[in-house]
Amino acid sequence: xxxxxxxxxxxxxxxxxxxxxxxxxxxxxAEVERAFVHDLARxxxxxxxxxxxxxxxxxxxxxxxxxxxxxxxxxxHDKNTDWHAR
Numbered sequence: 001x002x003x004x005x006x007x008x009x010x011x012x013x014x015x016x017x018x019x020x021x022x023x024x025x026x027x028x029x030a031e032v033e034r035a036f037v038h039d040l041a042r043x044x045x046x047x048x049x050x051x052x053x054x055x056x057x058x059x060x061x062x063x064x065x066x067x068x069x070x071x072x073x074x075x076x077h078d079k080n081t082d083w084h085a086r
Contacts, residue, residue: 056063 053063
């Protein structure tokens with residue numbers, strides 16, 4: 001076997017391993033970002049909307065145009081209603 005083929009095979013294998021590592025990290029980063037956004041929408045936004053309504057009520061401002069996303073317990077994203085209308 002020609003030693004140059006061995007160098008080419010080693011180079012291709014190394015590049016493939018680096019590509020797979022990069023792809024895995026990219027997919028993992030996207031998964032973490034999705035989990036963060038889901039947690040933000042599920043846990044923190046209802047508290048923020050409640051606090052915003054309390055501040056608006058204290059200042060005498062109406063927030064009729066404020067809409068929020070209602071996420072049910074299952075992963076179904078077809079509802080777009082007020083969070084306090086549950």
